[in-house]
Amino acid sequence: MTLPPSSKRGFPVRRVVAVFLLIFLATGGWIFMRPKPISVVLAKVERGTVEATVSNTRAGTIKACQRAKIAPQAGGQIAHLLVKKGQRVKANQVLLELWNNDLQAQEHLARQQLGTAQMQVQQACTQADEAEKEAGRARQLKERGFISAEGLDQKLSAAKVARVGCEVAHSQVDQDWIAWYCARRSAA
Secondary structure: OOOOOOOOOOOOHHHHHHHHHHHHHHHHHHHHHOOOOOOOOOOOOOOOOOOOOOOOOOOOOOOOOOOOOOOOOOOOOEEEEOOOOOOOOOOOOOOEEEOOHHHHHHHHHHHHHHHHHHHHHHHHHHHHHHHHHHHHHHHHHHHHOOOOHHHHHHHHHHHHHHHHHHHHHHHHHHHHHHHHHHHHHHHO
């Protein structure tokens, strides 16, 4: 009796056997390669006399679970140390203060310069407003023929120069405000 030739549509028995063989080998390898459990000796607790005690003869230190190193934004001399070594601290608690008299003086100077710049804005902008009013009056006088075109041009130019001076003063206030803010943060 002869077997029929294998067809492409038939069930691939060899492949199924090979897959089962691979699974069997992998499972066997895992079982033999896994770590062996630790052996434990059990003892029943009974009443009795204490035969020996064990004490710790080694001295040691206990370290905190959480430690943090601090690094101030600016270096300098410590003026006040507000906590002691080993003391428990809270979040956002001030730990030390640095000597900062020079920084406070810089902050005071920057604040004064800011105030001066704000007054200069008032002065420059008031002068600009007044120059623009004069230019408007000069236009009316030019229309009536009381002043020349050159006189009107001078008043208009003076008004433009005064308005630019007002804008420059505003810019100076912005710069002085930034300088004061930075000096204030450094002194804090």
